[in-house]
Amino acid sequence: xxxxxxxxxxxxxxxxxxxxxxxxxxxxxxxxxxxxxxxxxxxxxxxxxxxxxxxxxxxxxxxxxxxxxxxxxxxxxxxxxxxxxxxxxxxxxxxxxxxxxxxxxxxxxxxxxxxxxxxxxxxxxxxxxxxxxxxxxxxxxxxxxxxxxxxxxxxxxxxxxxxxxxxxxxxxxxxxxxxxxx
Amino acid sequence: xxxxxxxxxxxxxxxxxxxxxxxxxxxxxxxxxxxxxxxxxxxxxxxxxxxxxxxxxxxxxxxxxxxxxxxxxxxxxxxxxxxxxxxxxxxxxxxxxxxxxxxxxxxxxxxxxxxxxxxxxxxxxxxxxxxxxxxxxxxxxxxxxxxxxxxxxxxxxxxxxxxxxxxxxxxxxxxxxxxxxxxxxxxxxxxxxxxxxxxxxxxxxxxxxxxxxxxxxxxxxxxxxxxxxxxxxxxxxxxxxxxxxxxxxxxxxxxxxxxxxxxxxxxxxxxxxxxxxxxxxxxxxxxxxxxxxxxxxxxxxxxxxxxxxxxxxxxxxxxxxxxxxxxxxxxxxxxxxxxxxxxxxxxxxxxxxxxxxxxxxxxxxxxxxxxxxxxxxxxxxxxxxxxxxxxxxxxxxxxxxxxxxxxxxxxxxxxxxxxxxxx
Amino acid sequence: xxxxxxxxxxxxxxxxxxxxxxxxxxxxxxxxxxxxxxxxxxxxxxxxxxxxxxxxxxxxxxxxxxxxxxxxxxxxxxxxxxxxxxxxxxxxxxxxxxxxxxxxxxxxxxxxxxxxxxxxxxxxxxxxxxxxxxxxxxxxxxxxxxxxxxxxxxxxxxxxxxxxxxxxxxxxxxxxxxxxxxxxxxxxxxxxxxxxxxxxxxxxxxxxxxxxxxxxxxxxxxxxxxxxxxxxxxxxxxxxxxxxxxxxxxxxxxxxxxxxxxxxxxxxxxxxxxxxxxxxxxxx
Numbered sequence: 001x002x003x004x005x006x007x008x009x010x011x012x013x014x015x016x017x018x019x020x021x022x023x024x025x026x027x028x029x030x031x032x033x034x035x036x037x038x039x040x041x042x043x044x045x046x047x048x049x050x051x052x053x054x055x056x057x058x059x060x061x062x063x064x065x066x067x068x069x070x071x072x073x074x075x076x077x078x079x080x081x082x083x084x085x086x087x088x089x090x091x092x093x094x095x096x097x098x099x100x101x102x103x104x105x106x107x108x109x110x111x112x113x114x115x116x117x118x119x120x121x122x123x124x125x126x127x128x129x130x131x132x133x134x135x136x137x138x139x140x141x142x143x144x145x146x147x148x149x150x151x152x153x154x155x156x157x158x159x160x161x162x163x164x165x166x167x168x169x170x171x172x173x174x175x176x177x178x179x180x181x182x
Numbered sequence: 183x184x185x186x187x188x189x190x191x192x193x194x195x196x197x198x199x200x201x202x203x204x205x206x207x208x209x210x211x212x213x214x215x216x217x218x219x220x221x222x223x224x225x226x227x228x229x230x231x232x233x234x235x236x237x238x239x240x241x242x243x244x245x246x247x248x249x250x251x252x253x254x255x256x257x258x259x260x261x262x263x264x265x266x267x268x269x270x271x272x273x274x275x276x277x278x279x280x281x282x283x284x285x286x287x288x289x290x291x292x293x294x295x296x297x298x299x300x301x302x303x304x305x306x307x308x309x310x311x312x313x314x315x316x317x318x319x320x321x322x323x324x325x326x327x328x329x330x331x332x333x334x335x336x337x338x339x340x341x342x343x344x345x346x347x348x349x350x351x352x353x354x355x356x357x358x359x360x361x362x363x364x365x366x367x368x369x370x371x372x373x374x375x376x377x378x379x380x381x382x383x384x385x386x387x388x389x390x391x392x393x394x395x396x397x398x399x400x401x402x403x404x405x406x407x408x409x410x411x412x413x414x415x416x417x418x419x420x421x422x423x424x425x426x427x428x429x430x431x432x433x434x435x436x437x438x439x440x441x442x443x444x445x446x447x448x449x450x451x452x453x454x455x456x457x458x459x460x461x462x463x464x465x466x467x468x469x470x471x472x473x474x475x476x477x478x479x480x481x482x483x484x485x486x487x488x489x490x491x492x493x494x495x496x497x498x499x500x501x502x503x504x505x506x507x508x509x510x511x512x513x514x515x516x517x518x519x520x521x522x523x524x525x526x527x528x529x530x531x532x533x534x535x536x537x538x539x540x541x542x543x544x545x546x547x548x549x550x551x552x553x554x555x556x557x558x559x560x561x562x563x564x565x566x567x568x569x570x571x572x573x574x575x576x577x578x579x580x581x582x583x584x585x586x587x588x589x590x591x592x593x594x595x596x597x598x599x600x601x602x603x604x605x
Numbered sequence: 606x607x608x609x610x611x612x613x614x615x616x617x618x619x620x621x622x623x624x625x626x627x628x629x630x631x632x633x634x635x636x637x638x639x640x641x642x643x644x645x646x647x648x649x650x651x652x653x654x655x656x657x658x659x660x661x662x663x664x665x666x667x668x669x670x671x672x673x674x675x676x677x678x679x680x681x682x683x684x685x686x687x688x689x690x691x692x693x694x695x696x697x698x699x700x701x702x703x704x705x706x707x708x709x710x711x712x713x714x715x716x717x718x719x720x721x722x723x724x725x726x727x728x729x730x731x732x733x734x735x736x737x738x739x740x741x742x743x744x745x746x747x748x749x750x751x752x753x754x755x756x757x758x759x760x761x762x763x764x765x766x767x768x769x770x771x772x773x774x775x776x777x778x779x780x781x782x783x784x785x786x787x788x789x790x791x792x793x794x795x796x797x798x799x800x801x802x803x804x805x806x807x808x809x810x811x812x813x814x815x816x817x818x819x820x821x822x823x824x825x826x827x828x829x830x831x832x833x834x835x836x837x838x839x840x841x842x843x844x845x846x847x848x849x850x851x852x853x854x855x856x857x858x859x860x861x862x863x864x865x866x867x868x869x870x871x872x873x874x875x876x877x878x879x880x881x882x883x884x885x886x887x888x889x
Contacts, residue, residue, distance in 0.1 A: 022361060026190045029363035038190070038361040042300055063473040065360050065466070208699050229886035234698050234878065239724040243691035246684065246721075250664070250695025253682065254703070258695070276685055402662050402680035402696065403703050409675060411683035420629055420675060 003058065005144055006067045009134075010052040010084045011076030013045045016131035020074070021053025023135060023153045024145065028057045031149035037065045050080040057144055072142045074134050075101055076116065095138055097130070112141060114176055120169065129169035132158075136173015141181060147174065188363040193353065194219035194261075196328045196364060197287055198227060200335025201259050203367060204374055206285070207233035208258040210247035212240050212266060215299040216355040217289035220261040241266035245273030248284045252277075253410060255379075255401030257339055261287035264297060267306055267313070274348055275314030276412045281390065281435065283342035283377055283399070285335070287351040289358040290465075302355035304465055305517035310350050311494050317432060319439040321446060322350040322494040324464045328362035333372060334491060340375040341446060345438055346396050352493060354516065356466040380406060388417040390431070396438050443495045450489040451500075453479055457486030458509045462501070462525050464490050467514050493521070498528040505529035512536045624648045624658065626678050633672055635743075637823075637831035639790030639816025640670055643737060646793050647706075648677070650800035662703045664693040666713040669744050669818075670737035673708040687717030690725040693732050701875040704804070705732040711752040712742045715771045719751075726780035729808045730874035734782075735800065736773055736811065739818040747821030758825040777811035778867045784810035785867040790817065791839035792863065802865060808873045815839050815861070 007024060009017040018040050025038035040053045054067045069089040074096075075081035081094075081101045088094055090108040098113035105111075114137065120130040132154060139150045151170055158166045191199065198220050201209070209228055211221040221237065228235045234251070238244040241262050248258035262270060267288045277284055290306045292298025306313075310322045321341050325334035335351055342349040380387050380398040389408045391397040397417075400406035413421040414428040422428065439446065450468075452475055454460065459478075463471035468489040478485040488504060488511075490497045505511065511533055513522035526535050625648075634640045651661065661679040665671035667686035674681035680703070684692045689707050697705045714722050714736045725734065741759060742748040749759035751771040759766060777785045784806040788796035796814065803810035817823065817834040828834045846864035849857055883889075 022190065025361055025363075029190055030188055036190070036363065039356065040359055044300065062362075063469040063476075065356060065469060208695070210695060226886070229878075229883045232883060232887075235882075236694070236698055238691065238694070239720050242688060243694070243721055243724070246688040246691035247695030247698070249684075250682065250692035251699035252695075254696055254700035256699045258699075272685055273688070401700075402682075403659060403700055405659055407658060407678055407680050409681045409683070411675070412685060413683070 004062070004068070005057040005142075006069060006071050006089075007055045007057070007138070007142075007144070008052055008067055008070050008073040008084060009055075009131075010050065010074060010080035011131075012047075012080065013042065013049045013051045014047040015051075015076050016128070017051050017074075017076070017080075018042075018053045019157065020131045020135050021055050023150070023157050024055045024138075025057075026156065027139075027145040027149040027153035028055070031152045032145050034059055034145075035062050037062045039065050050077070050083045052080065052084050072138055072144070074138055076130065076134065078102060081105065093138075093141055095134065095141065097134075112137070112177070112180065119172060119176065123172060124165060124169055126165065129165060132166050132169040133173040133176075136170040137177040138173075140174045140177035188365055190361050191328055191332075191364050192219060192359060192361045193328045193331045193357040194289065194359070195223050196332040197261065197335050197351065197358075198223035199366060200332035201285070201339065202227055202231065202233075203332070203372065204257060204336040204339035205376070206257045206259050206339065207231070208235075208248060208251035208256040209233070209260065210236045210238050210244040210251070210258070211260050211262065212238055212244050214241070214263045214266045216291055216302075216358050217261045217263045217266075217287065219358075220287060220289075224259075241269040242273060245270040245277070245284075245286065249273060249277050249280070249282050252282045252284050253402050255404070257283070257285075257343065257376075259285040259287065259339075261289065263289045263291045263299075264293045264303075264306060265295070267309065271309075271314040274350075275316060275318055277348040278314070278318035278320075278435065279316075279412050279414075280410045281346040281397075281399070282348070282410070283339075283346050284348050285338045285342055285351060286348055287335070287353075290352060290354040300355065302358075302466065303516045304352075304354055304467060305520065307352060307464075307493055307515075307517070308520045310352055317436060319345075319347055319436050320350070320494040321345065321347060321439060321492070322352050323448075323491055324352050324493045325491065326353070326357060326465050326468045326489070328357065328360060329364040330491070331357060332364060332367070336372050336374065337448075340373060343375050343377040344396070345442065345446075346377065346399055347435075347439065350494075352465070354466050389419045390415060390417045390434075392417050392430070392434065395441070439495060443499075446492055446495060447497050447499070448491040449497055449500050450487070450491065452476075452487040452489070453484075454486035454488065454504070457484050459484065460486045460488055460504055460508045460511050462488045462490075462511050462513045462521070463515075464493060464521070465516075467516055471514060496524050496528070501525055501528040502530070505532035508533050510534045510536055619645075619649055619652070621645060621648055624651065624677055624679075626676055629676050632676055634669060635818075635820040637817070637819040638669070638743075639739065639814075639818075639835075640673070640737060642790040642793050643670075643735070643796065643814050643816055644673060644676070646788075646797040647735065647800050649797045650804060651706075653797075653801050654804045656704050656804070660702070660704050661706060662693075662696050663706045663708060664689050664696060665708040666710075666718060667744070668710040668713045668742070670708055670710040671713060679706075687713055687719075688721060689713065690718060690721040690732070690734065694721075694725060694728070694730055697730055697732055698875055698878065701731070701879075706804070707732055707734045709734065709736055710743075710750075711736060711738040711740060711773070712750040715751040715773060715776070723776065723780040726777050726782035726809050726811065728874040729781055729783055729871050731807055732809060733800075733803045733806070734777075734809065734811045735803075736813045737816055738773060738813050739816050739822060741818045741822040743818045743821050747818075747825060753822075757822075759821075760825070773813040774811070774862075774866050777809075777813075781809070781871070782811045782867070783808035783869050783871045784865070786811070786865045787813045787815070787843070787861060787863050789815040789835075789839035789843060789863065791815075791835045792843075795845075795863070799865065806868070808871060815843065 009020040011017045025036040029036035042051045072093040085105045092109040094111045097116040209224045225235045244260045252258040292301045292303045323334045325331040338349040378398040409419040461471040475487045663674040664682045666689035748761040788799045843863045
């Protein structure tokens, strides 16, 4: 893989989108030995508002650090989806939280909808791991990093007391995505 | 896997790690976006190595505290962003005048005033040079990659200690907040320079002894009871009103940098050999430029990149030499045209000068310089008369008026806006 | 602790030259200025404290009083207007073994440096802050300061000053200083004892020292002589804390208290830093 692969994680401030970006970048750069750059853009809000993290993955050194055409995007809120979906590439992937994003953008890309936050609440009892479930899904859908790499990256970044919870969250993400993948 | 352990670090964390590597043992700062992570990181890391961290009451107090700490012999640093950098200016001048080594990091955000705290800019590069009053030496480095933030912070400390002067590290929000995998250098891998201390007895010690180009600096509390002041002073550090001594002192602090530019300069040169078009870019803008230059090269165009890692003193020699043999120098910056003025000054009319239409925030930067038309940008640089005429025929927006006021030549050079308009 | 040691009676004259840089004199101060009296009291107090010259770091800002460090043989740092305490904080935290003494004026400490003043007191970092308070900006030629009395004349208050004054000692106390005192140039032996005690204190000690600027304050406010200034402002304008206890409130009207006004024990910043921050970070 020499081409840039560009990912965007978007949602509302406090949903862990920047952490998701960091984990993805670490999975690629540290555990899969590729090049990765993670950047972010946010407003003055620590909670709420639209927030995004971008990850560029390449086998080559990465000069330009921001996204130019998105290969895979996650949107956990309608606001973030509307604000950030405009540069998804043809043939790209959009993953949304189906209960939040009701107006799906149209375009030449594939959209996957899951009730991500509800899954987190119903199956794990904690909405806070929605970002990790989403990471599992997007890993499975894109195959841009290996399952092992993303798992190592997740476990290295979360508090020790929540290792199991996050491991499960990731697994649920893999499975749900695998079931629908075409 | 790589032999050495890679770590995904944010630019600001890498800066803090660089400071520790260089031997920084004192940090004073005041929270300000987008530099705060440096303080957060050092507040944890410094005490582990016996260093001191203090959050002062404002940015003025921060530059003051690091200057005081440095005089006790500790390598010291502060970090800030636009508004805080403005506040620190008087203290920076004091450190220049009193020749106290210290490092000031400015993670540049949008301005003027409160501006765009979470967005990038490169609009403090001239302030770094001229922000404090009076003639004074300025050394500023400008890293563009996270790994480089670490190594350039180490270099900043080295230059500060070697030349007894404050050194600035200028980078912008993009690289400050960005995360990239980096390798932490092992001990001994990068050069670390410590200031020279006096060995003479205290009666013979003069903190500004002109028999040296850069006089040894004693530490407070070690038997050399010397005086430091921001007033013009003699070699013993005490104030003077003697015009001749004042002139000599002012010249000496400028000369100690001027005479060592070859040691302080550092440039990355890419494909410069037979380039007819050259991009002069620094910091995160240079990342886009690098991409564009490589792309242009792939399609057979002879385009090169000159990327200064030392912004001040200005890389005049490199620009002068380049201007003699290239057709065009393009200077993209995330500001309304600051370093381009300096590039022009040293190109001395030997080649054309162009400023791609890339002001404002980082996203725009990408769109203008790489995302939309990397080659086009460069191509516009290569086409001369027709787009220029076109631009002159068609004055456009308010923005144009603003630019005219800012710098009248802009409209002639601003050929790229006509290109992007057609697109 | 007894303060009697600070006063040496019936002995050989005190050798001020031991602490001065004789070749840096004469000083810039005007005839009749109180700063010289304060300087001498301070040197006697320092001598009594037994501190070595190498141990002392004297830091100042900008103004007439701030020229003091140039004349004394310590580690000396003459900094920017208002910022002396911020520089001093850096010095002290970086090298806690130094005894830091800040020399500042009413304008330097309470106007441009007001923020550093209150935060230094709040931290209770170990340093002695001597505020030479002559109610005027002398170096720039006699403008009103935060301690210029209401109604007084200055070159920038030709119709009489309308601004209320800062009570330096109350401000220091409210900000958290653990030793607060007031002395005057007139009561120079008492001042020596106060400075001695301030230097001995662990934590931020603030001494407001009323002294006189005959050149700018005296002339503009119709004082006929330096003696008149010292008597009216420093002698009659103040009452010692001990006397004050015995006097009825109406006799205290309009007078400032002299002596040690506030002295408490509170953890000192550098010790706290060592104990809690370095201690926790290094797992000790």
